[in-house]
Amino acid sequence: MNTLIFRTVAPFLTALMVLFSLFVLLRGHNEPGGGFIGGLIAVSALAIFGIANGILAVRRALWFHPMAISAFGLFIACLAGLMSIFFAVPFMTGLWITPVILGVEIPLSSVMLFDTGVYLVVVGSITSIALALEAGDDA
Amino acid sequence: MAASTADLSAAFLMTPVATADWLVVLPPAWCILAGAVLLMLRKSLHLQAWLAVPALAILVVLDGLLLSHVLANGPVTMVMGRWLPPFGIAFTADLTGVLFALAGAVVALAGAVYAIADIDGSGRRYGFYPFLLLLMAGVSGAFLTGDIFNLYVWFEVLLIASFGLITLGSEPRQIDGAIKYAFLNLIATTLFLATTGYLYGIFGTLNMADIALKAAAGRDSLPLMTLATLYLLAFGMKAAAFPVNFWLPASYHTPRIVVAALFAGLLTKVGIYALLRTLIMLFPVEREELSFVIALAGAATMIVGALGALGQSDVRRVLGYVVISGIGIMLAGLSLGSPGGVGGAIFYALHSMVVMTALYMAAGLMGRLAGSFDLNRLGGLYGRSALFSGLSLVLFFAASGLPPFSGFWPKVMVAKAALDIGAWWLVAAVFLTGFLVTIALGRVFALAYWRPAPEALPATAIPASLLLPLAALTALTVVFGLFPDALLSTIQAAAQGLSDPSAYIGSVFPGGT
Numbered sequence: 261m262n263t264l265i266f267r268t269v270a271p272f273l274t275a276l277m278v279l280f281s282l283f284v285l286l287r288g289h290n291e292p293g294g295g296f297i298g299g300l301i302a303v304s305a306l307a308i309f310g311i312a313n314g315i316l317a318v319r320r321a322l323w324f325h326p327m328a329i330s331a332f333g334l335f336i337a338c339l340a341g342l343m344s345i346f347f348a349v350p351f352m353t354g355l356w357i358t359p360v361i362l363g364v365e366i367p368l369s370s371v372m373l374f375d376t377g378v379y380l381v382v383v384g385s386i387t388s389i390a391l392a393l394e395a396g397d398d399a
Numbered sequence: 400m401a402a403s404t405a406d407l408s409a410a411f412l413m414t415p416v417a418t419a420d421w422l423v424v425l426p427p428a429w430c431i432l433a434g435a436v437l438l439m440l441r442k443s444l445h446l447q448a449w450l451a452v453p454a455l456a457i458l459v460v461l462d463g464l465l466l467s468h469v470l471a472n473g474p475v476t477m478v479m480g481r482w483l484p485p486f487g488i489a490f491t492a493d494l495t496g497v498l499f500a501l502a503g504a505v506v507a508l509a510g511a512v513y514a515i516a517d518i519d520g521s522g523r524r525y526g527f528y529p530f531l532l533l534l535m536a537g538v539s540g541a542f543l544t545g546d547i548f549n550l551y552v553w554f555e556v557l558l559i560a561s562f563g564l565i566t567l568g569s570e571p572r573q574i575d576g577a578i579k580y581a582f583l584n585l586i587a588t589t590l591f592l593a594t595t596g597y598l599y600g601i602f603g604t605l606n607m608a609d610i611a612l613k614a615a616a617g618r619d620s621l622p623l624m625t626l627a628t629l630y631l632l633a634f635g636m637k638a639a640a641f642p643v644n645f646w647l648p649a650s651y652h653t654p655r656i657v658v659a660a661l662f663a664g665l666l667t668k669v670g671i672y673a674l675l676r677t678l679i680m681l682f683p684v685e686r687e688e689l690s691f692v693i694a695l696a697g698a699a700t701m702i703v704g705a706l707g708a709l710g711q712s713d714v715r716r717v718l719g720y721v722v723i724s725g726i727g728i729m730l731a732g733l734s735l736g737s738p739g740g741v742g743g744a745i746f747y748a749l750h751s752m753v754v755m756t757a758l759y760m761a762a763g764l765m766g767r768l769a770g771s772f773d774l775n776r777l778g779g780l781y782g783r784s785a786l787f788s789g790l791s792l793v794l795f796f797a798a799s800g801l802p803p804f805s806g807f808w809p810k811v812m813v814a815k816a817a818l819d820i821g822a823w824w825l826v827a828a829v830f831l832t833g834f835l836v837t838i839a840l841g842r843v844f845a846l847a848y849w850r851p852a853p854e855a856l857p858a859t860a861i862p863a864s865l866l867l868p869l870a871a872l873t874a875l876t877v878v879f880g881l882f883p884d885a886l887l888s889t890i891q892a893a894a895q896g897l898s899d900p901s902a903y904i905g906s907v908f909p910g911g912t
Contacts, residue, residue, distance in 0.1 A: 331438030331529075338431045348415035351424040351490075353481040 262312065270312030277305030285379050286372075295375035299382025306383075307390050315391050326391065330384025337377025340370045411481045422465040423477045423490045426458055426500060426539035427553070433457075434532030444523045448515045451528040455508040458535060462501040469497050470889070474896070474906035476545060484907050485606035491545030493903050494893035495745060499672050500542040502752045505875070506664040507535050509868035510657050513760055516862045517657045522567050527655075530567075534560035534661070541669050545907060547595055548605040550673065554591065554637075558584055561666060564658045565650065576653030583646035587636035594629040601626070608907035610681050611900050618684060627685035630677045631693065637670030640730055641700040644723050648707060651722070652715035652772075656763030659715060663722050664756030668748050671729045678733060679741055679897045686736055693734035698828035701727030705835035709842070712774045714762045717843060721758070721798055724832050725751045731825055732813045739819070742894035743812030746886070750805040750876065754797045757872035761791045764869065765847055768859055774843065779852025784861060788848050790873045795840040797876045800833045804880035808887065 281301035288294025310318040322329070341352040349355075355370040407413070433454035440446055469475060469492055478487035492500075511531060518527045537557025544550050565577045599605055601621055602613050614623055632643070639647040647667070651659050678686040678693075686693070704724025711717045725747065732744030762772065764787060769777045781788045797804035810829055817825040879886055896902055 325441075327441065328439045331435045331441075334431060335435035335439070338428055338435065342428060342432075345418065345421055348418075350412065350416050350477050350479060350481050350487075351421070351428070352479045 267312045270308055274305045274309040277308070278302050281305065281379075285375060288375060289369075289371060295378030296382055299379040300386065302379070302383045303386040303390060306387050310391065310394055315394050318387075318391060322387070326384045326388035328384070330381045330388070333377040333380025333382075333384060335377070337374050337381065340373035340377060343370050343373075410483060410486070412478060412483055416477065419468055420475055420477050422461060422468055423475050423492045423543060424479075425461050426465070426504070426543060427536045429454070429458060429461060430532050430536035430539060434529050434536060437532055438526065438529040441524065441526055441529065444520055447523050447528045448511070451532065452508070452511050452515075454532065455504065455511050455535070458539070459501070459504045459508055462497065462504045462539070465492055466494075466497045466501055469494055474903045476906045485604045485609040488549050489545035489606055489608070489907055490543050491608065491903060491907055492543050493896050493900075493906075494889060495672070495675065495897055496542045498745065498749060498889065498893055499668065499752075500539050502749045503538045503542065503665055503668075504535065506752050506756045506872075507531065507538075507661065509756060509760075509872050510661045510664075512864055512868045513660070513763075514657045515864045517763060517865065518567075518655060522655060525567055526563065527567060527658075530560045530563040531661070533557075534564065534665070536560075538665050538669060542672060545607050545903075546605050547598065547607055547610065547677075550676075551588070551592055551595055554588055554669070554673075557666070557669065558588060561662065564661070565654045567655055567658060570653075573653045576650035579646050580650035583636060583643070587633050587643075590629065590633040590636070594626060594633060597629070598626055606907065607676065607681060608900070608904040612904060614681055623682055624685050624688060627678060627682040627689060630682075631674065631689060634670045634673045634677065635696065635730075638667045638674065638726050638729075639670070639700075639723050640696050640726055641703050641723075642696075644700060644703065644726075647723060648711075648716055648719040651719040652713055656715070656759060656766065659718075660756045660759030660763070663718065663759050664752045667722060667726055668752055671726065671733075671744065671748050674730075674733055675741065675744065675897060679736065680900050680903070683736065683898065686733075690734045690736060693730055694822065694825055697727045697730030697734055698825060699727070700724070700730055701828055701832040702835075703727075705832045705839065708839035709835060714765055714772045714774060714777070714843060714847070715759070717774075717839060718755070718758050718762055721836060721839070722751070722755050724836055725755070725798075727832065728810060728813055728829060731817065731829065732809070734825075735813070735816045735820065735822075736898075737816045737819065738891060738894045738898060739812050739816035741897060742887075742890045743809045743816060745893055746812060746890050747806070747809035749886075749890075750797070750809055750879070753872050753875050754794060754806065757794050757869055757876070758798060760865070760869045760872070761787075761794055764861060764865060765791075767865070768861070769847070769852070774846045776853060777847035778850040779848075781848040782852070783859075787861060787866065787869075790866075790869055791848065792844060793873050793877060795844055797873075797880065799837040799840055801837065802880070803877075805876040805883070807880060808883045 281298045284293040285295055285298030306318055344353040358365050358367045437450055474491055474493040476489055476491040478484050478489045480487055534557050537553045540553035541550055562581055565580055566573055602610055636643040701724050704720045704727055707720035708717045729744040729747050732740040766772045768780055768783050771777055797806045800806040800810040814826045814829050
């Protein structure tokens with residue numbers, strides 16, 4: 261499995277897949293996609309990187325511990341729900357702002373923040389499971 | 400956006416929400432937030448307890464504020480994301496839910512303090528405190544949600560956290576206990592989910608207030624008896640009712656003692672709460688039909704638990720059976736269905752949360768002082784610490800249901816409610832159980848405390864952080880045993896609110912349906 265071709269291609273494939281996962285995440289508000297599926301695509305990317313270059317390389321590339329990433333996702337998802345307390349609307353009500361940056365109107369919402377949180381929870385937790393399984397294989 | 404021109408009032412709540420109503424969602428949301436922060440700081444071992452204990456203290460305050468809000472204004476509802484019920488997921492806090500949530504938070508706070516000395520560095524690195532906060536998110540959510548599928552989700556949350564807690568340490572013995580625990584709980588959860596799917600197929604709604612209304616309207620034509628029976632089995636398994644109680648004594652003696660204390664205090668009571676919610680509020684007529692079965696199961700649970708407690712020699716196993724015998728008394732109250740019976744069940748559940756947690760904590764101290772949990776080897780504890788022995792004796796009396804401690808009143812309520820309908824055999828079972836549990840715990844006291852120590856042991860001081868939560872919980876059982884009036888009237892109102900959920904329904908549908 262661990263051929264020269266695979267090892268050469270893996271980093272590029274990983275970068276492409278992570279990019280695609282972000283695209284799926286952002287597209288998810290109105291079209292098929294979203295945080296969960298985007299997160300799974302990102303985990304597949306990391307898994308490919310791990311199979312090619314070993315789990316140590318993945319841990320180094322992630323910088324943060326996968327569980328910490330997942331916890332941060334949970335944190336911002338919960339914050340996204342709590343933000344509506346300042347607008348006298350119930351928990352988890354979608355809030356929108358549309359700032360104009362460089363002449364382009366960019367719709368930002370608490371829904372997107374929540375989805376980003378879901379993305380990070382999935383990336384963190386499934387990656388730590390995948391890494392644990394691959395580590396177990398070496399032992 | 401195009402949406403701004405459409406009329407949203409048919410789908411969305413248009414009136415502004417008072418900030419006080421936020422108290423309904425804050426307990427679980429706060430636990431998730433704090434749990435996430437603790438998980439991010441998992442490597443900072445010295446910080447964990449310093450953050451977790453204040454976080455749980457804030458949870459107690461939040462639940463306390465919610466209780467005073469509900470006492471003043473009746474049930475409070477908030478629907479997620481502004482969607483109108485029954486389509487949005489509703490969080491509805493009524494007196495029963497808030498009382499359970501508050502007691503749970505108090506128990507968790509005591510557990511967090513106890514864990515400072517009980518959970519070592521490896522347990523903290525493994526994530527004891529994040530798991531505890533997530534467990535409390537699940538428990539608070541289950542007590543406060545007004546949506547039956549959401550209740551399932553919170554069950555899952557607390558179940559996953561409890562899997563993490565029960566395997567803390569990863570010893571083979573713990574894995575063995577965890578597998579039994581996980582397997583039985585997964586079966587119960589699956590049954591719960593399947594029943595909820597069936598319920599959704601019948602009613603087309605998952606909101607509990609809506610279900611209560613539709614069940615009352617369509618009682619003659621809908622298969623409600625099936626639903627009630629399936630829920631009884633699913634939640635009975637969660638609550639460790641006879642004959643599906645065997646997972647509890649098989650698993651509760653394996654984890655760290657503070658984990659066992661929290662499980663004994665919280666988990667089975669979530670099952671009892673769900674039984675109260677479904678059988679008293681949603682399907683009261685069907686419960687009436689099932690009442691003999693529930694009463695029989697309750698009596699059997701009591702007696703089996705008490706006899707099991709008599710037959711064990713490991714203190715932690717004795718306590719596991721004492722938990723089960725208490726579940727029997729709650730089931731007996733549930734089977735009666737009258738305000739006295741339901742009130743007794745609620746009171747006993749609150750009492751059991753506090754006392755069972757404290758008893759496991761006391762067992763932890765026994766193990767620490769005498770180096771063993773085995774009644775054949777324990778001894779001389781009275782000589783080691785008279786204060787600890789006094790606290791233990793109070794707890795033993797409270798768990799046996801002797802006056803003047805908090806276990807006495809709910810037993811009287813259940814017994815009186817049973818006498819009112821002439822179910823003398825149920826009364827006999829309650830008193831026989833009290834008698835047997837007194838003997839079982841008296842045996843523990845005689846052997847572990849009064850008997851001289853079989854071997855000389857090195858002197859061990861009790862850390863204040865272990866004794867303080869134990870003393871605080873014991874003080875609670877004494878206070879509510881001596882001055883039960885305020886709690887009794889609150890519980891009567893809570894039981895009333897379950898039997899006649901018109902205030903609950905009115906809070907979900909303020910404009911009527």
